[in-house]
Amino acid sequence: MAMKKDLLSITDFSKEEYLRILELAAEFEENPNQELLKGKVVASLFFEPSTRTRLSFETAISRLGGRIIGFADPDSSSSTKGETLHDTIKMVSNYADLIVMRHPLEGAARYAAEVSDVPVINAGDGANQHPTQTLLDMYSILKTQGTLDNINIFMVGDLKYGRTVHSLLQAMSEFENPIFNFIAPPNLKMPPGYLHHLQEKGIRYFEHEEFTDIISAADIIYMTRVQKERFADPIEYEKVKDVYILNNEMLKNTKPNMRILHPLPRVNEISTDVDANEKAYYFEQARNGIFAREAIISHVMNLK
Amino acid sequence: MEAKDNAKKKLKLKVSAIKEGTVIDHIPAKNLFKVINILGLDKIENQITFGTNLDSHKLGAKAIIKVSDVFFEDMEINKIALIAPHAKLNIIKDYEVVEKKIVETPDKITGIVKCFNPKCITNNEKITTCFKVIGKTPIALKCKYCEKITTEEQIRMI
Ligand SMILES: [Zn+2]
Numbered sequence: 001m002a003m004k005k006d007l008l009s010i011t012d013f014s015k016e017e018y019l020r021i022l023e024l025a026a027e028f029e030e031n032p033n034q035e036l037l038k039g040k041v042v043a044s045l046f047f048e049p050s051t052r053t054r055l056s057f058e059t060a061i062s063r064l065g066g067r068i069i070g071f072a073d074p075d076s077s078s079s080t081k082g083e084t085l086h087d088t089i090k091m092v093s094n095y096a097d098l099i100v101m102r103h104p105l106e107g108a109a110r111y112a113a114e115v116s117d118v119p120v121i122n123a124g125d126g127a128n129q130h131p132t133q134t135l136l137d138m139y140s141i142l143k144t145q146g147t148l149d150n151i152n153i154f155m156v157g158d159l160k161y162g163r164t165v166h167s168l169l170q171a172m173s174e175f176e177n178p179i180f181n182f183i184a185p186p187n188l189k190m191p192p193g194y195l196h197h198l199q200e201k202g203i204r205y206f207e208h209e210e211f212t213d214i215i216s217a218a219d220i221i222y223m224t225r226v227q228k229e230r231f232a233d234p235i236e237y238e239k240v241k242d243v244y245i246l247n248n249e250m251l252k253n254t255k256p257n258m259r260i261l262h263p264l265p266r267v268n269e270i271s272t273d274v275d276a277n278e279k280a281y282y283f284e285q286a287r288n289g290i291f292a293r294e295a296i297i298s299h300v301m302n303l304k
Numbered sequence: 305m306e307a308k309d310n311a312k313k314k315l316k317l318k319v320s321a322i323k324e325g326t327v328i329d330h331i332p333a334k335n336l337f338k339v340i341n342i343l344g345l346d347k348i349e350n351q352i353t354f355g356t357n358l359d360s361h362k363l364g365a366k367a368i369i370k371v372s373d374v375f376f377e378d379m380e381i382n383k384i385a386l387i388a389p390h391a392k393l394n395i396i397k398d399y400e401v402v403e404k405k406i407v408e409t410p411d412k413i414t415g416i417v418k419c420f421n422p423k424c425i426t427n428n429e430k431i432t433t434c435f436k437v438i439g440k441t442p443i444a445l446k447c448k449y450c451e452k453i454t455t456e457e458q459i460r461m462i
Contacts, residue, residue: 084429085425086429106421107447107448107450111426111431111449128452
């Protein structure tokens with residue numbers, strides 16, 4: 001039997017696999033309804049609620065003609081009755097052809113993949129990985145910029161705990177000549193491990209503490225939320241809470257090709273007056289998630 | 305010089321010689337029992353002598369273990385590298401040292417060490433830990449599951 005394919009961490013895939021998935025995503029955008037999962041059962045196991053991610057996956061599965069079993073929150077799952085993750089996965093992998101799972105503990109998806117005989121797709125494991133988000137982010141960059149090479153990406157907000165920016169940094173550093181600009185408060189800066197990774201690859205990056213007209217160089221502005229819970233001292237939060245908010249006025253001198261991404265949900269870090277600007281791309285980005293997930297499912301299950 | 309010779313003689317008296325087997329020297333005294341544990345010496349019936357809190361220029365206080373009729377595989381002995389990185393092995397045959405070995409930090413550590421991350425699945429379900437050794441001096445271990453890095457100061461044995 002051939003080795004099964006899983007998607008657990010963005011670094012599990014090669015650049016060639018990223019490109020293959022992005023190519024498939026474009027095909028699915030062209031023609032989203034393809035009965036490739038007809039007769040197949042997909043388990044959607046959300047040990048932690050995430051309506052947005054779950055609906056995106058379940059839409060992708062439905063558009064591929066698959067059937068869905070599973071649970072949407074931990075209260076309805078057997079784990080609250082004390083069943084181990086091991087036993088839940090063992091059982092479900094006997095029922096389903098694919099497992100999509102979200103879990104609050106880090107490394108849960110990799111462990112599940114070891115236990116399961118069927119492919120596992122990680123839909124988020126605590127603060128660790130959320131690789132399907134990264135692939136939909138890449139698809140959004142490719143669609144709006146026409147390439148993944150020579151992209152100047154500004155990452156803004158919580159760069160310390162934000163797993164989406166970490167994974168996107170890892171994935172984009174596989175492409176030609178990216179430039180990274182990090183805008184974050186001092187206590188939420190990009191961790192040294194990731195900066196070291198860029199240094200080793202000879203990739204240019206710049207760190208800033210506030211928004212200025214430097215964003216006129218951006219091809220992509222990737223916004224994230226600065227959460228109050230991340231600050232030990234509420235005064236520190238008060239000081240920075242309005243510093244990392246993007247409004248329409250600030251976009252005046254930005255490049256015509258520039259697009260704003262955000263993993264959603266947004267709170268106030270992008271003011272609503274940006275929404276009507278053609279540079280606001282976050283809702284289309286969420287829509288791209290369906291095609292990226294159809295592509296990922298096809299790739300791990302060798303449907304195409 | 306003379307003092308050093310005397311110290312050596314004293315050490316010899318403290319820990320008696322063995323005919324066949326392995327002498328593990330230069331173990332940090334505080335980790336002696338961990339070494340015994342990791343090598344499973346508490347579960348075998350061979351003769352074992354050990355000395356601890358012996359003077360060492362390098363380690364401050366060191367320990368030494370002599371195990372009769374046991375010859376370790378490299379893979380087995382390298383497990384102690386995390387807690388006794390300067391350990392030296394003397395392989396004894398008929399009271400003579402026939403081979404000297406040093407421990408080497410392996411590239412992968414399975415079991416033995418706990419992941420420092422409380423939110424790691426390995427700390428919440430019965431799973432054998434597994435780390436890639438990404439740094440040897442100082443030690444840095446990358447968890448296969450949560451992908452977080454456990455540093456030398458954070459290392460806890462299972
Ligand atoms: Zn871990």
